[in-house]
Amino acid sequence: xxxxxxxxxxxxxxxxxxxxxxxxxxxxxxxxxxxxxxxxxxxxxxxxxxxxxxxxxxxxxxxxxxxxxxxxxxxxxxxxxxxxxxxxxxxxxxxxxxxxxxxxxxxxxxxxxxxxxxxxxxxxxxxxxxxxxxxxxxxxxxxxxxxxxxxxxxxxxxxxxxxxxxxxxxxxxxxxxxxxxxxxxxxxxxxxxxxxxxxxxxxxxxxxxxxxxxxxxxxxxxxxxxxxxxxxxxxxxxxxxxxxxxxxxxxxxxxxxxxxxxxxxxxxxxxxxxxxxxxxxxxx
Amino acid sequence: xxxxxxxxxxxxxxxxxxxxxxxxxxxxxxxxxxxxxxxxxxxxxxxxxxxxxxxxxxxxxxxxxxxxxxxxxxxxxxxxxxxxxxxxxxxxxxxxxxxxxxxxxxxxxxxxxxxxxxxxxxxx
Numbered sequence: 001x002x003x004x005x006x007x008x009x010x011x012x013x014x015x016x017x018x019x020x021x022x023x024x025x026x027x028x029x030x031x032x033x034x035x036x037x038x039x040x041x042x043x044x045x046x047x048x049x050x051x052x053x054x055x056x057x058x059x060x061x062x063x064x065x066x067x068x069x070x071x072x073x074x075x076x077x078x079x080x081x082x083x084x085x086x087x088x089x090x091x092x093x094x095x096x097x098x099x100x101x102x103x104x105x106x107x108x109x110x111x112x113x114x115x116x117x118x119x120x121x122x123x124x125x126x127x128x129x130x131x132x133x134x135x136x137x138x139x140x141x142x143x144x145x146x147x148x149x150x151x152x153x154x155x156x157x158x159x160x161x162x163x164x165x166x167x168x169x170x171x172x173x174x175x176x177x178x179x180x181x182x183x184x185x186x187x188x189x190x191x192x193x194x195x196x197x198x199x200x201x202x203x204x205x206x207x208x209x210x211x212x213x214x215x216x217x218x219x220x221x222x223x224x225x226x227x228x229x230x231x232x233x234x235x236x237x238x239x240x241x242x243x244x245x246x247x248x249x250x251x252x253x254x255x256x257x258x259x260x261x262x263x264x265x266x267x268x269x270x271x272x273x274x275x276x277x278x279x280x281x282x283x284x
Numbered sequence: 285x286x287x288x289x290x291x292x293x294x295x296x297x298x299x300x301x302x303x304x305x306x307x308x309x310x311x312x313x314x315x316x317x318x319x320x321x322x323x324x325x326x327x328x329x330x331x332x333x334x335x336x337x338x339x340x341x342x343x344x345x346x347x348x349x350x351x352x353x354x355x356x357x358x359x360x361x362x363x364x365x366x367x368x369x370x371x372x373x374x375x376x377x378x379x380x381x382x383x384x385x386x387x388x389x390x391x392x393x394x395x396x397x398x399x400x401x402x403x404x405x406x407x408x
Contacts, residue, residue, distance in 0.1 A: 055325040057332075078325060080289055082401075089398050098319070100289040104401035108408060109297040111401050113305060116292045116332065136405050149297065 008167065014133035019064070019085035027065040028091055034067060037123060040200065041068035044121045044161040045075065047189060047204055047215055056118035059153070061106060061162075062125025066092035066099075072121075073098050080117075082110070107142030109149035116153050120160040126203070127164050130171050140178060147182035157209025160184070163202050172201075179205055186212075192219035195265030219266040252277030285399050287341050288373040291333050293399070295385035295392070298407050304385055306337035307392070309344040311381035315397075316347075319374045326370045327360045338372065347376045 009018050026033055050056050056077045060069050063081025065088050072079045082102045083089055089101050104111065106129050129146060130139050150160060166172040176187070184205040192198040198219070206212050247254040255277040263269045270276075295304030335355050342348035350368045359365050383392040383399055390407070393400050 054328060055322055057325075057329065076322075080292070084402075086398075090396065093396055093398070100286050101398045102285075102289070102293075102401055103398050105403070108401070108403050111294055111297045111304075112292050113294055113334070134405070136408070 008165075010128050010131055014131070015128045016084045016086070019088045021087040021090075024065060024085065024087040024091045027067060027088070028095065037067040038071055040123050040163050041071040041121065043191070043200070043218075044068070044123060044163055044202065045071055047161045047202055048119045048121060048159050049215070050075075050077065050119060057116065059110070059112070059117045059120040059150075061110075061120060061122035061150075062128070063092065063101065064088040064123075066095060066097035066101075068121060068123045069097055069099060082106070106146045107137065109145045110153050112149075112153035114152050115155045117158060118155055119158050120150060120154060122160075122162045122164075124163055124165060126162045126175060127166060127171070130167075130174065140174060143175060143178035144182060147179045147184060151183050151207050154207040156207065157212075158207045159186075159212075160205040160207065161202055162205070163200060166201065175203065179203070183208070187214050189215055190217045190220075192264075192266035193217065194219070195267075198266040219264065285378045285394055285397055286374055287338060287345070287376055287378075288329065288333075289399075290341050290378070290383070291338050291373075293383070293401075295383075295388070295390065297401070298385065298388060298390060298403060301385060301387045304387060306334065306340060306386065308384035308386060309341055309378060309381060310384065311345050311378045311394075313378075313380040314345045314347070315377045315379050316375050317377055319370075321367060321370050323363065323366050323370075326366045326373065329373070330355060330359055330369065333373075342372050342376070345376060345378060347372060 012018055027037070028034075048058075058072055058077050058079040060072070060079050060081040063069055063083050064085070066081060069079050069081050079099045080102065081089075081092065081097075081099065082104045084103070084105050086103060089103060092101055102111075106125070129143055131137075132139055154160065164175070166175070172188075179186075184207060186203070186205040189202040189204050191200040191202070204214060247257060256272060259269050259272065259276075290307065290309065293307055295301055295307060298304065339348060339351060339353060342351050351372050352365065352368065356362055356365050377397055378394055379397045381394045383394060384390070385392070
């Protein structure tokens with residue numbers, strides 16, 4: 001479930017009310033929303049690291065209208081979706097998605113037999129669980145119930161990937177703490193940490209099995225390179241500050257610096273060549 | 285809801301229910317849909333299945349005639365067996381009806397092929 005442009009949807013109403021028929025329609029008609037959703041799903045599936053040659057059985061938590069599941073079907077996997085919004089599921093049925101759907105609440109737990117799934121994905125759904133929408137809701141308890149039943153329903157060594165929009169670090173800590181308490185290992189993978197817009201947070205959890213290494217986020221390679229050189233650049237920066245000069249706007253260094261900055265934000269940038277920032281011949 | 289999903293569903297999320305498996309089916313509308321046959325997937329799923337529960341479910345929806353009562357040895361290479369399993373697992377769908385918890389008798393309605401697993405406040 002992607003963000004609408006009006007800020008945080010989980011502040012406006014509980015999910016079963018927010019994802020009304022009208023909101024559900026957007027997920028079939030709004031091409032931008034569809035694009036964001038499938039982009040996130042593809043990255044989540046990549047992080048799942050499923051074996052290429054065999055079809056897997058995947059759980060999609062907060063499947064909505066089945067956009068993320070469609071990416072799974074495209075890759076030859078089978079899935080079961082669970083969501084709390086009836087209108088979203090009705091849209092999924094209308095779109096004739098190839099797998100099964102269940103109307104359920106994450107906070108009640110996952111109603112599956114032990115060891116059922118080879119993996120689980122969830123796109124922008126987990127943050128809903130941090131709200132207490134009903135009087136008897138207790139977010140830490142609901143999170144624990146969710147994670148512990150999910151852990152049981154995954155096969156050993158399976159991964160669960162959650163893309164989420166945490167409101168603040170306390171919320172993120174609440175979620176990861178309950179996940180670890182339920183037995184999961186793993187942690188956060190952050191794509192494009194230097195960009196406010198392209199930044200995406202994935203909670204990458206492993207259900208037992210041999211210890212696995214956390215995958216690297218996208219757009220972090222250049223920052224690591226920079227870290228290795230930091231003692232040198234810091235010195236240079238200080239010297240520059242004393243002189244009180246930045247690269248003058250339009251100069252070759254200024255262009256290179258700007259390109260580097262945009263590269264770190266994960267934007268499309270032309271490669272640096274000998275022509276970059278070179279003066280043109282005077283034209284009459 | 286396909287019988288594959290039914291074979292994985294439990295009602296143990298209800299407070300006080302220990303196993304909650306297998307769920308009974310009372311179907312008022314059952315459909316058969318064409319699904320592409322994928323022998324790899326079916327043979328991968330067979331060890332995960334509870335075969336007696338699948339037989340019972342197939343009987344409940346009236347599609348048990350073809351299904352063997354037991355898993356045959358070397359099922360991976362037995363295409364005839366896999367095709368029969370594929371039909372029951374992925375092509376037979378419960379559209380309307382109820383799932384019944386074997387311990388508490390709680391009914392989960394199935395509407396438009398979607399089982400409703402939502403609980404009430406006192407069942408959590």
